[in-house]
Amino acid sequence: MKTVKRVYTFGDKRAEGKADMKNLLGGKGANLAEMNLIGVPVPPGLTITTEVCTEYNQLGKEKVIEVLLEEVRDGIRNMENIMGAKFCDSQNPLLLSVRSGARASMPGMMDTILNLGLNDESVEGIARKSGNERFAWDSYRRFVQMYGDVVLGMKPVSKEDHDPFEEIIDQMKEEKGVQLDTELTTDDLKELVRRFKSAVKNSTGRDFPADPWEQLWGSVVAVFESWNNERAHLYRRLNNIPDEWGTAVNVQAMVFGNMGATSGTGVCFTRDSATGENILTGEYLMNAQGEDVVAGIRTPQQISIEQSQRWAKLAQVSEEERSSKFPSLEEVMPAAYQELVNILNKLEDHYKDMQDIEFTIQEGKLWMLQTRNGKRTGASMLRIAMDFHREGRLTEQEVLRRMDASKLDELLHPVFDKTALTQAKVITKGLPASPGAATGQIVFFADDADEWSKDNTKTILVRVETSPEDLKGMNAAEGILTARGGMTSHAAVVARGMGKCCVSGAGGIIINYKERTMTAGDKVYREGDWISLNGSSGEVLEGKVATVTPEMSGDFALLMDMAAKHTRMSVRTNADTPHDSRVAREFGAKGIGLCRTEHMFFEGNRIVAMREMILASDEAGRRVALDKLLPMQREDFEGIFEAMNGYPVTVRLLDPPLHEFVPHDDASQKELSDATGISVEVIKQKVHDLHEQNPMLGHRGCRLGNTYPEISEMQARAIIEAALNCKKKGIKAVPEIMIPLAGTLKELKMQEEIVRGTIAKVFAEYNDTVDYLFGTMIEVPRAALTADLIAESAEFFSFGTNDLTQMTFGYSRDDIGKFLGIYLDKNILKQDPFQVLDREGVGQLVKMGVEKGRQTKPNLKIGICGEHGGEPSSVEFCHMVGMDYVSCSPFRVPIARVAAAQAAINHPVPEKKN
């Protein structure tokens, strides 16, 4: 038999794996190995590779156990030697945790099983050995509960339901008249285990497994299975993680945070993951285990004094109460705290990035259980990278590469208007879990947030706390508000990862899921009511609060300078108005890559003139109407040229089918009739005539300009007259006239004659000239295929990848919603091709278009103006095929600039010869 290594061990400062083996060992496993190698205390364990997860899908349970058995046995022997305990022994049993861990961290996606190996005998052994009976039974009841939930599938049935085990605990507490789990006695815990086991028997028809090996294999397989559960699928889809990767399984010796007053467990970030500030942030609980800290059952405490005092201020807890009831770890266990700080420094130094870590203290001894590069907001991503750069730990290129370009989006988004904020009524205050400003209507269930978002209803998801089941709704909501949970609760961590505004732990509100109400004081808010969240202060506000655009300075400006220094492509914007042009300039756009003229035909009385033109029965009639439109267009262009002040402006001539401009309902047709004096019947007839079965493939683009040359004439004239007028005012205008939807050289040539002919006339009339370019969009597949011919006429190409994608796939842009979701679910498509450029198919046409175009004109200027121009992976592709620029909407310009610089750093190409 061929020997594949399926298991990698670690422990006692030795490890078979290391940090860069994430693909094989998963993120958690690779970093557990690495921590051993750099001398950080980690309980020993073994990692079953991600490849085995894939193998499991083919082999099934029995076979996979067979191939793993020997290596897992060896690995456990290694743990037994290091820990001085024996797996399956009833006197001195080795207990294990079973933890999943994929390549990319998937918070809360797959559940961990702790204290594995316990049964009715070994629990006595543990009790004797530790001299702590309560601890032994607390561990046992936790194990039965977790195993029942994760492996035996005993989860809440519906969204209004409680966890079956939590229900038993709640009942127990009520019987005993206590509030906290920690107040239950040893006998209570024994009784709990009995009740848990009989619940298991009732629900599964089988006894709870007592054999540790059966427990272990059950857990390992459950981890493999969890890779394919619905919420894991959803998380992967939202984060573009391929299904094929699989998860690793980590089996690790237990250390115990629930051993009493000198034991505890916690999580922390080496910096503030919301703002990036260089301050340790984290939470812990004494006498607790596993996820107690994030589960919101007890109020977690802060790790450092500084953090603790900040927390107390926000939570309106007095210093007295804080130091007695919620002291920091720094106060409770100064030595363990200091050791933690030292280890965190070591880890940050080693990984050169903010770390998100999990630890447990067993009777005063500190153990690290996990480290990873922490998830962060856009703001903290920037701040942390820049701080590391200033600390001399990252180069400019590394800073740029470190950016998740799409996350910069968060920094560009509105914040609350300061005056509106002071006037708004504060409902309550929670923790500032994830910054930003969000306004929306209250919903209480994730499904509703998702449902409501389908018709663009903005929602705020209000929950007692969130769980992985809520992911979809969290993603759909504008913001998230929870009544329970700290800064490291599920809601907080996931929201920061998504860049969503979140206020967590707002203890001042009472949520009633059945009534669908949220009560603050004596005021009741219902589903559908508007509220606003300030994720930076933790305030929850009544109603809609006005927002403003944030300022781009400081680190953001520095980042933009770095991007400018390292990019090859330039970034332009898609803008139709002087206002958008100015916004884009502020973001650093170097010109307009797409100015859509049709938008200019809608405003005010322009639409009337436009409709007059469409309704005209002959050329003469059309010219009369076009003469009215000419000055308005000219004025628009002047404004845009002024805003772009010397940068090129690509203007696309009229593109959409004419029926989009005419009124379709009776009332508006009547109005139009009144305004133009044309009878309603004639209007109705014309509207009817314009109807097309397939307008996207119909009478649009240059097909219009070639049937009604006077339209192209008017537009060419407006553009060039505007440029000449600017010139007179001392403003440099650089017009580039772009023909849409050309598929053959002939139809482009025909437009060229019209445009150049008109311009020659205008030059003669003005007795002056300006430089301009004549070019075309490449958006019909035939244009890409014949780009060498098209380039005989065009002086530039701009890839219109929206239409090119539509026509290459044959997917209607307007109707893809009907099946896209299903296609993504079934993995037929990996991504929405209208968002991320399809390199494999559409990309070939783009590449061919570029190459063929430059065969004819080596210096042909080439860019992209589809939605893809602002999407990082598509920008990278544009760089790789040698485009000169990308163009995108104003708010995506900074993202595209960083993506373009990243592309240049990752794919250096020889400088273009001129």
Ligand code: ADP
């Ligand atoms: P997740 O991926 O959801 O963070 P983990 O595998 O990290 O899940 O486990 C969750 C928690 O379980 C850890 O933070 C830790 O508190 C606890 N845990 C896991 N393994 C051990 C162990 N060997 N000893 C003690 N606690 C453990």
Ligand code: MG
């Ligand atoms: Mg978990």
Ligand code: MG
């Ligand atoms: Mg963890």
